[in-house]
Amino acid sequence: MTKKTTQTDNVIxxxxxxxxxxxxxxVTYVRLSATDRCxxxxxxxxxxxxxxxxxxxxxxxxxxSRIGKAFVELGVNKIRLTGxxxxxxxxxxxxxxxxxxxxxxxxxxxxxxxxxxxxxxxxLKEAGLTRINISLDTLRPDRFKKITRxxxxxxxLAGIEAALKVGFEKIKLNTVIMxxxxxxxxxxxVEFVRARNMDISFIEEMPLGQIGNHDRSETYYSSDKLRxxxxxxxxxxxxxxxxxxxxxxxRFADNLHSRIGxxxxxxxxFCEDCNRVRVTAEGMLLLCLGQEHSMDLRKVVRxxxxxxxxxxxxxxxxxxxxxxxxxxxxxxQPIIMRHMSATGG
Numbered sequence: 001m002t003k004k005t006t007q008t009d010n011v012i013x014x015x016x017x018x019x020x021x022x023x024x025x026x027v028t029y030v031r032l033s034a035t036d037r038c039x040x041x042x043x044x045x046x047x048x049x050x051x052x053x054x055x056x057x058x059x060x061x062x063x064x065s066r067i068g069k070a071f072v073e074l075g076v077n078k079i080r081l082t083g084x085x086x087x088x089x090x091x092x093x094x095x096x097x098x099x100x101x102x103x104x105x106x107x108x109x110x111x112x113x114x115x116x117x118x119x120x121x122x123x124l125k126e127a128g129l130t131r132i133n134i135s136l137d138t139l140r141p142d143r144f145k146k147i148t149r150x151x152x153x154x155x156x157l158a159g160i161e162a163a164l165k166v167g168f169e170k171i172k173l174n175t176v177i178m179x180x181x182x183x184x185x186x187x188x189x190v191e192f193v194r195a196r197n198m199d200i201s202f203i204e205e206m207p208l209g210q211i212g213n214h215d216r217s218e219t220y221y222s223s224d225k226l227r228x229x230x231x232x233x234x235x236x237x238x239x240x241x242x243x244x245x246x247x248x249x250x251r252f253a254d255n256l257h258s259r260i261g262x263x264x265x266x267x268x269x270f271c272e273d274c275n276r277v278r279v280t281a282e283g284m285l286l287l288c289l290g291q292e293h294s295m296d297l298r299k300v301v302r303x304x305x306x307x308x309x310x311x312x313x314x315x316x317x318x319x320x321x322x323x324x325x326x327x328x329x330x331x332x333q334p335i336i337m338r339h340m341s342a343t344g345g
Contacts, residue, residue: 018075019315021287021322025274029078029244030071032064033281034086034095040113041149042137044176044205044219048149059283061091063301065098067279070311072099078107078244080133084281087116093123100128107244109133111174115151117159121166131170131243132163133201138182139192147181164196172199172261177226178219186226187233194258201247201261202226223264230260245276271325277318285315287322295321 019027036053038046059067068079079099086092087110099108110124111133124132136156138144144153163171173193177183186202193200204223230236235253242249247261271288278286283298295318297311304310 019071019319021319023322023324025322026075027275027277027319027322028076029080029276030068030076031080031082031276031278032068033082033084033279034064034089034092035084035281037088038083038085038113039088039115040085040151042135043147043149043181044178053282058281059279059298059301061089061095063283063298064095064279066301066308067283067297067311068095068099068105069102070308070315072102072105073308074312074315077105078109079105080109080111082111082278085113085115086110087112087120093120093127096124096127096129107131111135112159113148113151114156114159114163118155118162121159121162121168125166125168129168131172132168133172133174134160134163135174136160136189137175137178138185139188140185143182143185160196160198170199171196172201174201174203176203176205177221178205179221180219183221186229190230190234190260194252194255197255197257199249199259199261201263203263223262227262236260246274274325277322285318287318288325291323293321293323 021027035058041048041050071079081092081095083089096108096110099105107130108128109131110129112135114134114136117132117134134156137147139153141153144151144156160171173189175189177186189200192198202223205220236250237253239249239251239259241251241259245263247263249259249261251259274288276289278289279297280286283296283301285295285297287293287295295314297314300311300314
């Protein structure tokens with residue numbers, strides 16, 4: 001029987017605040033978008049000729065830090081900085097530094113395309129970053145340029161090596177396998193992470209936004225098909241390990257340092273135990289990746305510059321808006337017109 005939330009479910013219990021939605025799910029993980037801009041134009045993420053949010057409409061760095069702190073005081077223990085490409089935001093390290101000082105934040109992470117990690121790996125380490133997710137879909141320079149439309153593979157590879165060199169132990173590749181694009185590189189990508197004691201998560205493509213002539217229904221590659229293929233080449237053992245997100249992990253029998261994860265919004269809907277919300281670069285609190293239920297936190301913070309209690313109450317109230325799940329369908333026009341870069345990946 002589904003548990004319904006009352007007002008007292010979201011208040012302090014043993015001095016520990018918590019955020020609980022109408023279906024009894026506790027929110028402990030926030031993805032905070034630093035920008036909708038990116039230095040790449042990946043075919044599954046955005047159109048080639050994007051119109052970005054005017055810079056004056058973005059949250060300031062101080063507002064981002066303030067919102068992150070409010071979430072932690074309400075029981076969130078993991079924050080991921082995303083984009084777009086978060087490292088393109090000027091002075092973004094100051095946000096990592098501010099969040100890295102919060103005692104109750106156990107996991108501070110970033111999702112990046114890696115192109116700027118040569119410059120920022122050491123500052124991120126010093127700021128308290130605990131793990132890095134790097135988006136990489138191919139190891140072939142010509143194919144990398146085709147998928148990203150303008151990127152240079154060597155910059156991302158140099159970024160990965162820089163992150164390893166400064167001592168990050170938790171580095172994961174996020175890879176979208178697309179039929180006809182990169183499905184012949186699955187084993188190459190797996191061997192790449194195994195050689196470096198890294199993890200890899202294979203993500204089913206998500207139908208967000210109009211992206212030109214890229215047909216998601218034709219390129220879709222299911223986690224089930226991918227898992228079956230990998231089982232034919234590796235001895236893999238299921239594990240109950242998790243990193244606070246939706247990935248289901250497997251470990252190699254012959255390499256305990258690397259894991260393979262599967263994120264399957266289509267074939268294995270993970271809404272039932274969703275613990276995540278997103279804050280866009282404009283300050284919209286999105287309660288679901290695949291729905292439009294939201295609250296304008298930018299409006300709240302700017303109307304109450306010195307009152308975090310009002311901000312926290314707004315976040316608590318927003319939990320009532322969190323829907324049961326998404327309605328992704330690759331065979332229909334996207335219900336959600338915002339691009340993944342605007343959502344916060």
